[in-house]
Amino acid sequence: MTVYTRVGAVTGANKGIGLAIVRQLALQYPNSAYNDGPLLLYLTARNEERGKAALEALQADPQLERARALRSQGGLTDIKYRTLDIDSTESIREFADYLKKEHPQGIDFLINNAGIAMQGFDADVAKKTIHCNYYGTLEATKQLLPHIKDGGRLVNVASMSGNLSSQYSESIRSRFLNAKKPEEISELMEEFITAVAEGRWKKDWPSSAYGVSKAGVIGMTKTIAQQNAQSGSKTLINSCCPGYVKTDMTKGGGAKTPDEGALTPVLLALADIQGSTGDFWQNERKMKW
Template sequence: MAEKELVAIVTGANKGIGKAIVERLAARFEGSYLAQTTGASSLLIYLTARDESRGLAALQEVRNTAPASVKIEFHPLDINSTESIHALAKSMKERHGQIDVLINNAAVATKGPAFDEQIVEFTLAPNYYGTKEMCLAFLPLLNPTHGRLINVSSMGGVLSRLSSPDLAARFRNARAVPEVDALMAEFRADVKAGTWKEKGWYGSAYATSKMGVTALTRALAHQTRDKNGLLVNAVCPGWVKTDMAGPSAPKTVEEGAVNPVMLALDDIKGKSGTFWNDSGEYEW
């Protein structure tokens, strides 16, 4: 009988939390709940990154620490490019038919207090729209009996930051992707018009993009609720020392990888459409 191998993809994995997620997935796979319940004896992780040279450099580092049961390969991916996303999906379908774990980690954040239409467009492009495109491209490929889709979000995007109860309710109650798209479009339009504050938005493109990611996750979980084994969740890794968050953050990248990998490998009691942080499931 052929040995069963699971397939995982991690986006934005050439450095920071993404690279640490790859390392922790490799280290914790053997004996994990997912390995035991699927009967898999090996794991293939695709470390993806936009910059091929940086991705290949990271690949060499993570391969050095991976156990024999885990293989790690590099695949280029630019989540700002629909063509790149669908090239990866096509490659995975041709090579494996299905995949088992997708962790959408790739994101951007701007430095400093500046907040305008250009920053909003720059931030939402990968953080919301790129993540959405990844989800839609890969949901059909995720194993419906045990697949895990994890979107890295943020406590920075909690709905209490909104001054409009109506906006918060629309985010919280969204059950379809077009509803979330409409909220993101309104945010862009209100920033462009200079009316974002009076409309109740929070003045951060990054925070609002992560509100969109969490709402998207909940909508996709609702959309796939008939696939009882497929779990779709969002997670905050915490405030982590990365190029994005800066050196004053209290957590290491290794600590930041704990929550995403927990959702990928552990027994989370069938929870789907939930948001997690260090304290566990969080009432977003």
Template sequence: MAKVTGTALVTGGNRGLGLEVCRQLGRLGMRVLLSARDIAAGAEATAALRSEGLEVTFEPLDVTSQESIDKLADRLERQGLRLASLVNNAAIALQGFDASVAERTVAANFLGPLHVTERLLPLMEEHGRIVMVSSGAGELEGLSPAIRQRVDPPPSKEELVALMHEFVDDVRGGGYAAKGWPGSAYRVSKLGLNALTRLLAAELKPRHLLVNAVCPGWVRTRMGGEGASRSVEEGADTLVWAATLPPEGPSGGFFRERRAIPW
């Protein structure tokens, strides 16, 4: 692939897919801002990439903390930085299923990308790329009609946020199944993220920003496990592709292996 210029910010970049995305973007010639909640792990990952000759800087970021997001944005603004790419990779997959798991999962996997993207939008270059790291778990197929009609087509952003909070409340109250919700907080968070991708793509079209969701597949990471079918290099490929699309590239799509897949 030809060299790519500009600055890319990757959330959850200290390990797994995020780290490999940072590496591949750096090898393409981009300046990479590797962000992570764990400061020690983020600094170690950054040092490793810099030892490979890549231009990588560590930026502390907890996507579940508005204060942390604001501090990051303020730092970048003071430096006069503009972002060519934003890869919303940070996410969690917790064991079990209860109100606490639902709330924490929605906070990290849906509200995190929403708040990070909204706060960094003023720093995005024209024709910038925003990538949401999603999952096949977020596909609409197999979803109950009651829930599907509430996310497809997506409602307003405010209604979507309220819907995600409603899911958490329904889990807390024990009535989630009767309302048609899946018994997986991870799946619901990715359903919300996919709907958000479609909303943002339409909203940001006048600014010529490209917003897409990517399913990296089942990848051998700490989250995916050692038995997963894909390497981190393979999983990162389509994420890097989406983060380096040309100005005439697609927007508002869901991709796997660089090919569009149904929502």
């Protein structure tokens, strides 16, 4: 039986950026500061068939074969599939219970990549997008953070579309920036959903449910990181933008490949980031929100 010295998990990993993150973790781990023995990666997705197909694709991946990255190829990394739907509190709880049972000492890192991008903009789109992208990531963060070792990493994948642009009113922008608790960010998300439903969002909000959901992820991550640090924990919690990546979500219109988009999330999981926590990263560096 293999004894793993490092354990990590990636959500929404059956395709696109999530799949590339798993591949890049396996490729970069041997040369990272984190390497001190075998690594177990959990590739998670809500659809078992797609998740297992992604796992098979990685096992035959030319990049991984050339690098001999996987343990079956003489490398350091094993990848296993687990079902996880961040839009379901029960699914998150089941994954948390599994981690507690299998890894009572905790895992080393979690990259929350799962999310949706819906077409159009109306009350239904706003509600569903916020529920998955914001509340799903918040719930995964809250339930899975206790299963990350002290000094480990938690990375929430957001987007530059969550930037607090001029389309936000000054009062809304100020509330985002000054929030101290995730509950304050959740209040903003609820206000956005209500404003869209009542047709009065234009005064305070952009007409992008995806963008607002990612602003929520950035703000929520910042507040949880601050609370976590105040409690004395050394776990580093950050959010990041992978960039405009060619995936199904962008309908192939991106400027980066999925592997290029994976670089910042992987850096936040494996590299020496000088104690950065509560920050928003893009292009492998800290960015102003």
